[in-house]
Amino acid sequence: MLFFTLKKDRLPEFLDAVDKRYKLIVPEQKGEKTYTFRQYTEFSKVSLEFIRTIIPPKKLIFPPVEKLFSVDKECRIDASHEDEQFSVIFGLHPCDLHGIEILDKAFSYGGRDTSYWRRRDKVGFIGLSCLPDKYCLCKSMHTDFIESVYDIFLYTLDDVYMVSVRTALGDDMLRLSPGLFNKPTKEEILEYKERIQIRDSMFTRIMDTTNLADLLTLEYKNDIWEEYSKRCLFCGSCVMVCPTCQCFDVYDSPDVIAGNSCRIRRWDACMRKDYALVTGGHNFRGTRPERFRFRYLHKETGFGEMHGKASCTGCGRCSETCPAGIDMVEVVRRIRE
């Protein structure tokens, strides 16, 4: 890892340089309080103060709906894809970078998922530090810092960004405009250390994750699953906005206009009634409480057993988005009682 500083007013020059070389994706404001990742057009549209985007950056690597291949009337298979330009995503917070790390594991488990890795291998990340809001749970999930995945990470200080360069790609990006980067001074290092402490003290919501996986498993029959499943709309919003939910459905769709048939993969959600329905009509999670509980168990327990890490990154999207206002912190607190 190499450290540099970048004057804040020179960030536009840096992003312009990156945009010239790669396809640059940046966070932009969408609604009054919502943000989204879009292709870079001009610096004035880039949001630097956003907390979270509606949909995590997973959509850029694992799109909601994608065509895997098509078959024409002569049974010829066309699995070709447009050769996508190498893209760089700017503005990922530590939680979202942890999300990518978890997706990387999930899409490598039992073999590399070609469709995922085709895109993933052609994307770089510029991380950006953030300050927590009332939904942020990263400190509790130990995802408030990231030491992997990113190529460059920018820590916001008063006048400069403390720039951490982790990979050769990050170094390449720096070399696009080398005159912008300086060695950090003693004062800047001190400021960086102070900033870490200030940020650390700003977390208002803490979720006790001690032995959480064990507790959720032990409380398998707790009544609160039933109670919350009455409130839950089973609309699937929490799954769609989760940076680590990676379930998908695969189906064939005849395209009458193109005159072929396409195999499509589309995001799926374990909250759905027929998600666990199998041939013969057996449903592994036929009731609503079972489906509600499953999501919690999977986020905090299931993935951890395989990979030694919960698959919740504490980004707060599910709690912020849920139309029913169901909040993971509250559910976990109730389980602990």
Next chain:
Amino acid sequence: MGKPKAGFYSLTSCSGDILEITNLGEDILKLFDLVEVVHLNVAMPSTGKDPDIAFVEGAVTSMEDEEFLKALRKKVKQLVGIGTCACTGGVIARGPEDRRNWLTDVYPESGAGFDITFPRPLKDIVTVDFSIPGCPIEKKYLLHCLGYLLKGVLPEVPAYSVCMECKMKGNECLLRYRSSACLGPVTKAGCGARQPSLGRPCDGCFGFYDDANKESLIEIFREMGLSEDEIKKRFDLFLERGL
């Protein structure tokens, strides 16, 4: 084997669904390529031929409608309801059951003699092989279903809420961020979250999805400050009659 013959028919409706077909643009030529269109009212004179597959929009509101539909059912291999009126009765099936006084109010002299029944969905009269909801139908959804139906298979359609489609499109939640009484959480997907994508709440024209938690959404609307009457009206527009 020739091309399958398809007919598009209207019962009592605003013709919005047939209009969506005429609005297919260039794709309508593909449709004519794919099937022999024997009847497409508002767009062409009827050929008088019997179809293999009939697409029917509108609700049954008279004995004439009923007899026409029964006769059509006997002629065709597949009968597909298109549009919410055909599927549930639609917006015209709101309100009181007995409407005779409406007729005499509007047409004092001749109204009493009109042939009119309470609007009913097609399934109340005949066997319907497949229903394509929407007010109006979605062109993409229709073409998607057509691909399956012409192969004699039931279409694979989304069995989840509009919320999932809405999030896949990256929209902000209207319920959460704009306190708008959106029916997306209980409504069947398939429209590509058309209204929420334009900032308007979902009205539920595709009907309830299979696992809709209506009770919870009503409670959420109450917490948002909607009156019981307002809530009833939201659900009564499309959802209550069921698909």
